[in-house]
Amino acid sequence: MPQQRIVVASGKGGVGKSTVSACLAQEMVRRRHSVLLIDCDIGLRSLDLILGVDEHVLFTWADVVLGRCELHQAIMFRDGIHLLCAPLQPERALADNMLQKLVKTCSQYDIIIIDAPAGIGFGFRMACLAANRALIVSTPDPICVRSVAVAVRQAAKFGCRDMRLLINRFDKHLALRGKSMMIDDIIDQTETQLVGVLPQDSRLFLKNANGEPLRHSPLLDAIARVAARLEGEIVPLQIVNAE
Numbered sequence: 001m002p003q004q005r006i007v008v009a010s011g012k013g014g015v016g017k018s019t020v021s022a023c024l025a026q027e028m029v030r031r032r033h034s035v036l037l038i039d040c041d042i043g044l045r046s047l048d049l050i051l052g053v054d055e056h057v058l059f060t061w062a063d064v065v066l067g068r069c070e071l072h073q074a075i076m077f078r079d080g081i082h083l084l085c086a087p088l089q090p091e092r093a094l095a096d097n098m099l100q101k102l103v104k105t106c107s108q109y110d111i112i113i114i115d116a117p118a119g120i121g122f123g124f125r126m127a128c129l130a131a132n133r134a135l136i137v138s139t140p141d142p143i144c145v146r147s148v149a150v151a152v153r154q155a156a157k158f159g160c161r162d163m164r165l166l167i168n169r170f171d172k173h174l175a176l177r178g179k180s181m182m183i184d185d186i187i188d189q190t191e192t193q194l195v196g197v198l199p200q201d202s203r204l205f206l207k208n209a210n211g212e213p214l215r216h217s218p219l220l221d222a223i224a225r226v227a228a229r230l231e232g233e234i235v236p237l238q239i240v241n242a243e
């Protein structure tokens with residue numbers, strides 16, 4: 001299969017982009033792929049914290065593209081996932097096509113997952129340009145859905161053709177009571193094909209109490225179905241409530 005470079009984007013903040021990026025990376029490793037996870041949230045990175053390597057970050061991808069270190073010096077390794085962290089400060093010397101150039105040198109990975117920042121500005125553009133597929137994350141509320149619709153149009157302008165909608169934090173009881181949006185309304189308003197629905201799940205996402213990678217949770221099982229669909233498998237849509 002050709003290399004998949006998947007940007008996880010939304011337009012809005014706090015909807016689960018980084019959570020989805022980390023869980024999807026873990027699932028793709030479980031599926032025996034070599035995975036590079038790139039945090040593109042300049043100034044507000046979070047994947048180092050989610051993967052528990054925050055105290056060990058020496059270099060970021062900005063150091064690589066600006067020639068301050070070699071790629072291998074910036075890559076961190078945790079539970080089979082290779083991670084490139086985002087810089088803590090914006091830098092004038094960064095251009096929006098630099099991540100695209102960097103990922104072209106990463107042909108050894110089967111899958112590259114790029115966690116985009118909120119908004120549709122510089123970091124979003126940079127992340128979209130580097131990708132060949134997009135997972136657009138939306139929660140089932142009108143404010144998020146509107147920002148997703150804008151992000152979908154913007155991502156198309158940056159060359160994203162293969163876009164899929166991923167609904168996060170969906171609670172079917174709330175939807176049936178009219179307290180959150182219905183799935184088909186979200187699909188209609190974003191004009192994007194659905195790839196999965198993830199439940200609201202307040203359990204730890206990646207680790208159990210002993211620090212071991214979590215194998216199953218309603219969220220991880222739903223992510224596993226998304227990963228299978230991304231790889232062309234036919235998996236029936238399941239709407240699971242975790243809570």
Ligand SMILES: Nc1ncnc2c1ncn2[C@@H]1O[C@H](COP(=O)(O)OP(=O)(O)O)[C@@H](O)[C@H]1O
Pocket residue numbers: 010012013014015016017018019020046168169198199200201202219
């Ligand atoms: N499916 C979910 N169920 C419960 N909490 C979630 C879920 N997805 C994300 N969260 C929580 O929402 C918050 C924001 O998630 P995050 O992945 O950082 O969003 P973003 O990257 O879009 O800003 C985090 O506290 C995260 O743990």
Ligand SMILES: [Mg+2]
Pocket residue numbers: 017018019041046115116117
């Ligand atoms: Mg994030």
